[in-house]
Amino acid sequence: MPLPKAELHLHIEGTLEPELAFELAARNSVPLPYADEDALREAYRFADLQSFLNLYYELMAVLRTERDFEDLAEAYLARAAAQGVRHAEIFFDPQAHLARGVEMGTVVEGLWRALGRSRERHGVSTRLIMCFLRDESAESALATLDAAKPYLDRITGVGLDSAEVGHPPAKFREVYEAAAALGLRRVAHAGEEGPPEYVTEALDVLGVERVDHGLRSVEDPALVERLVRDRVPLTLCPLSNVRLRTVDTLADHPLPAMLDAGLMCTVNSDDPAYFGGYAGDNFDAVRRDLGLTEERLRELARNSFLASFLEDDEELRARYLAEVAAYTFPAA
Numbered sequence: 666m667p668l669p670k671a672e673l674h675l676h677i678e679g680t681l682e683p684e685l686a687f688e689l690a691a692r693n694s695v696p697l698p699y700a701d702e703d704a705l706r707e708a709y710r711f712a713d714l715q716s717f718l719n720l721y722y723e724l725m726a727v728l729r730t731e732r733d734f735e736d737l738a739e740a741y742l743a744r745a746a747a748q749g750v751r752h753a754e755i756f757f758d759p760q761a762h763l764a765r766g767v768e769m770g771t772v773v774e775g776l777w778r779a780l781g782r783s784r785e786r787h788g789v790s791t792r793l794i795m796c797f798l799r800d801e802s803a804e805s806a807l808a809t810l811d812a813a814k815p816y817l818d819r820i821t822g823v824g825l826d827s828a829e830v831g832h833p834p835a836k837f838r839e840v841y842e843a844a845a846a847l848g849l850r851r852v853a854h855a856g857e858e859g860p861p862e863y864v865t866e867a868l869d870v871l872g873v874e875r876v877d878h879g880l881r882s883v884e885d886p887a888l889v890e891r892l893v894r895d896r897v898p899l900t901l902c903p904l905s906n907v908r909l910r911t912v913d914t915l916a917d918h919p920l921p922a923m924l925d926a927g928l929m930c931t932v933n934s935d936d937p938a939y940f941g942g943y944a945g946d947n948f949d950a951v952r953r954d955l956g957l958t959e960e961r962l963r964e965l966a967r968n969s970f971l972a973s974f975l976e977d978d979e980e981l982r983a984r985y986l987a988e989v990a991a992y993t994f995p996a997a
Protein backbone atom coordinates (compact mmCIF):
# COMPACT_ATOMS: atom_id res chain seq x y z
CA MET A 666 0.00 0.00 0.00
CA PRO A 667 1.45 3.40 -0.98
CA LEU A 668 1.85 6.28 1.47
CA PRO A 669 -1.49 8.16 1.76
CA LYS A 670 -1.19 11.68 0.39
CA ALA A 671 -3.08 14.68 -0.96
CA GLU A 672 -2.31 16.09 -4.37
CA LEU A 673 -2.58 19.89 -4.42
CA HIS A 674 -0.92 20.83 -7.71
CA LEU A 675 -2.42 18.95 -10.61
CA HIS A 676 -3.66 20.33 -13.92
CA ILE A 677 -6.38 18.01 -15.19
CA GLU A 678 -5.53 18.87 -18.81
CA GLY A 679 -1.99 17.68 -18.03
CA THR A 680 -3.22 14.16 -17.28
CA LEU A 681 -4.15 13.45 -20.90
CA GLU A 682 -2.26 10.27 -21.81
CA PRO A 683 -1.64 9.46 -25.50
CA GLU A 684 -4.08 6.50 -25.42
CA LEU A 685 -6.98 8.68 -24.23
CA ALA A 686 -5.97 11.50 -26.62
CA PHE A 687 -6.35 9.10 -29.54
CA GLU A 688 -9.60 7.68 -28.20
CA LEU A 689 -11.13 11.16 -27.81
CA ALA A 690 -9.75 12.30 -31.18
CA ALA A 691 -11.52 9.36 -32.86
CA ARG A 692 -14.73 9.94 -30.88
CA ASN A 693 -14.86 13.60 -31.89
CA SER A 694 -13.33 13.29 -35.38
CA VAL A 695 -10.51 15.65 -34.44
CA PRO A 696 -7.43 15.00 -36.61
CA LEU A 697 -4.16 14.57 -34.69
CA PRO A 698 -0.87 15.13 -36.53
CA TYR A 699 0.64 11.93 -35.11
CA ALA A 700 0.60 8.51 -36.80
CA ASP A 701 -0.11 6.55 -33.63
CA GLU A 702 0.21 6.52 -29.84
CA ASP A 703 3.92 5.77 -30.00
CA ALA A 704 4.56 8.78 -32.23
CA LEU A 705 2.58 10.95 -29.82
CA ARG A 706 4.43 9.52 -26.84
CA GLU A 707 7.63 10.50 -28.64
CA ALA A 708 6.32 14.08 -28.94
CA TYR A 709 5.86 14.07 -25.14
CA ARG A 710 9.67 14.14 -24.96
CA PHE A 711 9.56 17.88 -25.62
CA ALA A 712 12.74 19.92 -25.28
CA ASP A 713 11.55 23.01 -23.42
CA LEU A 714 8.63 24.94 -21.93
CA GLN A 715 7.42 26.34 -25.23
CA SER A 716 7.33 22.99 -27.01
CA PHE A 717 5.50 21.56 -23.99
CA LEU A 718 2.90 24.34 -24.06
CA ASN A 719 2.45 23.96 -27.83
CA LEU A 720 1.69 20.26 -27.46
CA TYR A 721 -0.44 20.84 -24.36
CA TYR A 722 -2.75 23.28 -26.16
CA GLU A 723 -2.74 21.29 -29.40
CA LEU A 724 -4.00 18.15 -27.64
CA MET A 725 -6.75 20.00 -25.76
CA ALA A 726 -8.61 20.11 -29.10
CA VAL A 727 -9.76 16.52 -28.47
CA LEU A 728 -11.73 17.60 -25.35
CA ARG A 729 -15.18 18.60 -26.62
CA THR A 730 -18.03 17.17 -24.55
CA GLU A 731 -18.96 16.60 -20.92
CA ARG A 732 -18.20 12.93 -21.42
CA ASP A 733 -14.65 13.78 -22.61
CA PHE A 734 -13.95 15.77 -19.45
CA GLU A 735 -15.52 13.03 -17.37
CA ASP A 736 -13.27 10.40 -18.97
CA LEU A 737 -10.21 12.60 -18.46
CA ALA A 738 -10.93 13.09 -14.75
CA GLU A 739 -11.92 9.45 -14.27
CA ALA A 740 -8.61 8.25 -15.74
CA TYR A 741 -6.67 10.59 -13.47
CA LEU A 742 -8.56 9.60 -10.32
CA ALA A 743 -8.00 5.89 -10.99
CA ARG A 744 -4.26 6.42 -11.47
CA ALA A 745 -3.97 8.75 -8.49
CA ALA A 746 -5.83 6.34 -6.20
CA ALA A 747 -3.48 3.53 -7.20
CA GLN A 748 -0.57 5.74 -6.07
CA GLY A 749 -1.99 6.51 -2.64
CA VAL A 750 -3.70 9.83 -3.37
CA ARG A 751 -6.62 10.16 -0.93
CA HIS A 752 -7.52 13.77 -1.66
CA ALA A 753 -6.99 15.78 -4.86
CA GLU A 754 -7.41 19.52 -5.41
CA ILE A 755 -7.62 19.69 -9.17
CA PHE A 756 -6.81 22.67 -11.41
CA PHE A 757 -8.57 23.31 -14.68
CA ASP A 758 -8.00 26.02 -17.30
CA PRO A 759 -11.40 27.21 -18.56
CA GLN A 760 -9.98 29.94 -20.80
CA ALA A 761 -8.20 27.34 -22.92
CA HIS A 762 -11.58 25.68 -23.52
CA LEU A 763 -13.74 28.79 -23.82
CA ALA A 764 -11.36 29.99 -26.55
CA ARG A 765 -12.16 26.81 -28.52
CA GLY A 766 -15.90 27.25 -28.14
CA VAL A 767 -16.30 24.79 -25.26
CA GLU A 768 -18.59 26.25 -22.61
CA MET A 769 -17.78 26.58 -18.90
CA GLY A 770 -20.71 24.31 -18.06
CA THR A 771 -19.41 21.52 -20.32
CA VAL A 772 -16.04 21.59 -18.55
CA VAL A 773 -17.27 21.88 -14.96
CA GLU A 774 -20.20 19.48 -15.21
CA GLY A 775 -18.10 16.99 -17.17
CA LEU A 776 -15.33 17.01 -14.58
CA TRP A 777 -17.91 16.87 -11.82
CA ARG A 778 -19.45 13.66 -13.17
CA ALA A 779 -16.18 11.94 -12.23
CA LEU A 780 -15.35 14.04 -9.15
CA GLY A 781 -18.80 13.69 -7.63
CA ARG A 782 -18.53 9.89 -7.38
CA SER A 783 -14.80 9.77 -6.70
CA ARG A 784 -14.95 9.09 -2.96
CA GLU A 785 -17.33 6.22 -3.51
CA ARG A 786 -15.51 4.75 -6.50
CA HIS A 787 -11.86 5.52 -5.73
CA GLY A 788 -11.73 6.56 -2.08
CA VAL A 789 -10.43 9.96 -3.24
CA SER A 790 -12.06 13.18 -2.01
CA THR A 791 -11.73 16.12 -4.39
CA ARG A 792 -11.90 19.88 -4.75
CA LEU A 793 -11.88 21.89 -7.97
CA ILE A 794 -9.71 24.99 -8.47
CA MET A 795 -10.28 27.22 -11.49
CA CYS A 796 -7.09 28.73 -12.90
CA PHE A 797 -6.66 31.90 -14.89
CA LEU A 798 -4.09 31.94 -17.67
CA ARG A 799 -1.65 34.66 -16.66
CA ASP A 800 -0.59 35.37 -20.24
CA GLU A 801 -4.20 36.36 -20.97
CA SER A 802 -5.55 39.76 -19.93
CA ALA A 803 -6.95 40.74 -16.53
CA GLU A 804 -10.26 41.49 -18.30
CA SER A 805 -10.38 37.94 -19.66
CA ALA A 806 -9.82 36.58 -16.14
CA LEU A 807 -12.71 38.71 -14.83
CA ALA A 808 -14.97 37.48 -17.65
CA THR A 809 -13.97 33.90 -16.80
CA LEU A 810 -14.86 34.37 -13.14
CA ASP A 811 -18.18 35.79 -14.27
CA ALA A 812 -18.83 32.77 -16.52
CA ALA A 813 -18.12 30.50 -13.54
CA LYS A 814 -20.72 32.10 -11.25
CA PRO A 815 -23.47 29.52 -12.00
CA TYR A 816 -21.03 26.73 -11.00
CA LEU A 817 -19.54 28.07 -7.78
CA ASP A 818 -21.03 25.21 -5.76
CA ARG A 819 -18.56 23.00 -7.66
CA ILE A 820 -15.52 25.31 -7.38
CA THR A 821 -13.49 25.74 -4.18
CA GLY A 822 -10.90 28.24 -5.28
CA VAL A 823 -9.00 30.10 -7.97
CA GLY A 824 -5.42 29.80 -9.19
CA LEU A 825 -3.07 31.38 -11.69
CA ASP A 826 -0.97 29.40 -14.17
CA SER A 827 0.78 29.27 -17.59
CA ALA A 828 3.81 31.34 -18.66
CA GLU A 829 4.97 33.22 -15.57
CA VAL A 830 7.75 35.60 -16.59
CA GLY A 831 6.46 39.04 -17.62
CA HIS A 832 3.08 38.42 -15.99
CA PRO A 833 3.46 39.42 -12.33
CA PRO A 834 0.68 38.50 -9.89
CA ALA A 835 -0.41 42.14 -9.39
CA LYS A 836 -1.92 42.08 -12.89
CA PHE A 837 -4.71 39.96 -11.37
CA ARG A 838 -5.42 41.96 -8.20
CA GLU A 839 -8.98 42.80 -9.20
CA VAL A 840 -10.08 39.28 -10.11
CA TYR A 841 -8.57 37.87 -6.90
CA GLU A 842 -10.43 40.49 -4.85
CA ALA A 843 -13.63 39.50 -6.65
CA ALA A 844 -12.92 35.80 -6.05
CA ALA A 845 -12.31 36.44 -2.34
CA ALA A 846 -15.60 38.34 -2.12
CA LEU A 847 -17.32 35.26 -3.56
CA GLY A 848 -15.80 33.12 -0.80
CA LEU A 849 -13.30 31.35 -3.06
CA ARG A 850 -9.93 30.13 -1.76
CA ARG A 851 -6.86 31.58 -3.47
CA VAL A 852 -3.63 30.04 -4.75
CA ALA A 853 -1.22 31.05 -7.53
CA HIS A 854 1.79 29.73 -9.36
CA ALA A 855 4.76 31.92 -8.41
CA GLY A 856 8.51 31.53 -8.21
CA GLU A 857 8.78 28.67 -10.70
CA GLU A 858 10.50 30.60 -13.49
CA GLY A 859 9.64 34.00 -12.08
CA PRO A 860 11.64 35.73 -9.32
CA PRO A 861 11.00 35.51 -5.55
CA GLU A 862 9.37 38.96 -5.77
CA TYR A 863 6.45 37.27 -7.55
CA VAL A 864 5.94 35.04 -4.49
CA THR A 865 5.86 38.06 -2.20
CA GLU A 866 3.46 39.80 -4.55
CA ALA A 867 1.16 36.77 -4.73
CA LEU A 868 0.97 36.80 -0.92
CA ASP A 869 0.60 40.57 -0.47
CA VAL A 870 -1.49 41.56 -3.48
CA LEU A 871 -3.49 38.42 -4.30
CA GLY A 872 -3.81 37.13 -0.73
CA VAL A 873 -2.92 33.57 -1.70
CA GLU A 874 -3.06 30.87 0.98
CA ARG A 875 -0.70 28.49 -0.84
CA VAL A 876 2.02 29.10 -3.37
CA ASP A 877 2.26 26.74 -6.33
CA HIS A 878 5.92 25.86 -6.95
CA GLY A 879 7.49 28.76 -5.01
CA LEU A 880 10.82 27.12 -5.70
CA ARG A 881 12.75 30.34 -6.21
CA SER A 882 11.69 31.59 -2.77
CA VAL A 883 14.95 30.08 -1.54
CA GLU A 884 16.82 32.96 -3.22
CA ASP A 885 15.37 35.41 -0.69
CA PRO A 886 16.18 34.64 2.97
CA ALA A 887 13.64 37.17 4.29
CA LEU A 888 10.93 35.55 2.19
CA VAL A 889 11.91 32.08 3.44
CA GLU A 890 11.68 33.37 7.01
CA ARG A 891 8.21 34.73 6.33
CA LEU A 892 6.98 31.52 4.64
CA VAL A 893 8.27 29.46 7.57
CA ARG A 894 6.78 31.80 10.19
CA ASP A 895 3.36 31.94 8.50
CA ARG A 896 3.36 28.22 7.58
CA VAL A 897 2.62 29.06 3.93
CA PRO A 898 2.46 25.78 1.99
CA LEU A 899 4.48 25.37 -1.21
CA THR A 900 3.25 22.84 -3.78
CA LEU A 901 6.48 21.55 -5.27
CA CYS A 902 6.58 19.39 -8.41
CA PRO A 903 10.03 17.74 -8.59
CA LEU A 904 9.68 15.72 -11.82
CA SER A 905 8.14 18.75 -13.55
CA ASN A 906 11.11 20.86 -12.46
CA VAL A 907 13.49 18.39 -14.09
CA ARG A 908 11.52 18.14 -17.36
CA LEU A 909 11.21 21.92 -17.67
CA ARG A 910 14.86 22.38 -16.67
CA THR A 911 14.12 24.42 -13.56
CA VAL A 912 16.70 22.16 -11.96
CA ASP A 913 19.38 20.22 -13.89
CA THR A 914 18.74 16.86 -12.29
CA LEU A 915 16.52 15.64 -9.51
CA ALA A 916 19.60 15.21 -7.32
CA ASP A 917 20.04 19.02 -7.54
CA HIS A 918 16.52 19.72 -6.25
CA PRO A 919 16.46 21.98 -3.16
CA LEU A 920 13.62 20.03 -1.49
CA PRO A 921 15.78 18.58 1.34
CA ALA A 922 17.24 22.01 2.13
CA MET A 923 13.77 23.54 2.01
CA LEU A 924 12.47 20.98 4.51
CA ASP A 925 15.53 21.56 6.71
CA ALA A 926 14.76 25.29 6.62
CA GLY A 927 11.31 24.54 8.02
CA LEU A 928 9.32 25.32 4.87
CA MET A 929 5.95 23.61 4.58
CA CYS A 930 6.65 21.68 1.38
CA THR A 931 4.36 19.29 -0.45
CA VAL A 932 5.17 17.04 -3.42
CA ASN A 933 2.88 16.95 -6.45
CA SER A 934 2.83 15.94 -10.11
CA ASP A 935 1.78 19.15 -12.01
CA ASP A 936 1.14 17.69 -15.51
CA PRO A 937 1.85 13.99 -14.94
CA ALA A 938 1.17 12.69 -18.47
CA TYR A 939 3.86 15.04 -19.74
CA PHE A 940 6.37 15.17 -16.89
CA GLY A 941 7.09 11.52 -16.29
CA GLY A 942 4.94 10.56 -13.36
CA TYR A 943 1.99 10.84 -11.00
CA ALA A 944 2.08 11.79 -7.32
CA GLY A 945 3.42 8.45 -6.08
CA ASP A 946 6.08 8.48 -8.82
CA ASN A 947 7.22 11.89 -7.56
CA PHE A 948 7.43 10.56 -3.99
CA ASP A 949 9.40 7.52 -5.18
CA ALA A 950 11.75 9.72 -7.20
CA VAL A 951 12.58 12.11 -4.36
CA ARG A 952 13.04 9.19 -2.01
CA ARG A 953 15.49 7.56 -4.41
CA ASP A 954 17.39 10.57 -5.81
CA LEU A 955 17.35 12.86 -2.77
CA GLY A 956 17.71 10.17 -0.16
CA LEU A 957 14.72 11.38 1.87
CA THR A 958 14.14 9.42 5.05
CA GLU A 959 10.83 7.78 5.89
CA GLU A 960 10.15 10.52 8.44
CA ARG A 961 10.70 13.20 5.77
CA LEU A 962 8.31 11.38 3.41
CA ARG A 963 5.77 11.13 6.22
CA GLU A 964 6.19 14.86 6.86
CA LEU A 965 5.50 15.59 3.17
CA ALA A 966 2.35 13.48 3.31
CA ARG A 967 1.21 15.14 6.55
CA ASN A 968 1.87 18.58 5.05
CA SER A 969 -0.24 17.73 2.01
CA PHE A 970 -3.33 17.16 4.15
CA LEU A 971 -2.60 20.12 6.45
CA ALA A 972 -2.25 22.38 3.39
CA SER A 973 -5.41 21.09 1.71
CA PHE A 974 -8.68 23.01 1.67
CA LEU A 975 -10.48 20.58 3.96
CA GLU A 976 -11.66 23.22 6.42
CA ASP A 977 -15.21 22.20 5.49
CA ASP A 978 -14.54 18.61 6.59
CA GLU A 979 -12.04 18.56 9.46
CA GLU A 980 -13.18 15.08 10.42
CA LEU A 981 -12.01 13.77 7.06
CA ARG A 982 -8.69 15.63 7.36
CA ALA A 983 -8.16 14.10 10.82
CA ARG A 984 -8.84 10.64 9.40
CA TYR A 985 -6.28 11.16 6.62
CA LEU A 986 -3.70 12.46 9.09
CA ALA A 987 -4.25 9.40 11.27
CA GLU A 988 -3.65 7.18 8.21
CA VAL A 989 -0.36 8.97 7.56
CA ALA A 990 0.72 8.62 11.20
CA ALA A 991 -0.11 4.90 11.22
CA TYR A 992 1.52 4.14 7.86
CA THR A 993 4.23 1.50 7.79
CA PHE A 994 6.74 1.83 4.97
CA PRO A 995 7.46 -1.37 3.06
CA ALA A 996 11.00 -2.67 3.38
CA ALA A 997 13.15 -0.90 0.78
Ligand SMILES: [Zn+2]
Nearest residue numbers: 676826854935
Ligand atom coordinates in the same frame (compact mmCIF):
# COMPACT_ATOMS: atom_id res chain seq x y z
ZN1 LIG B 1 1.43 23.89 -12.45
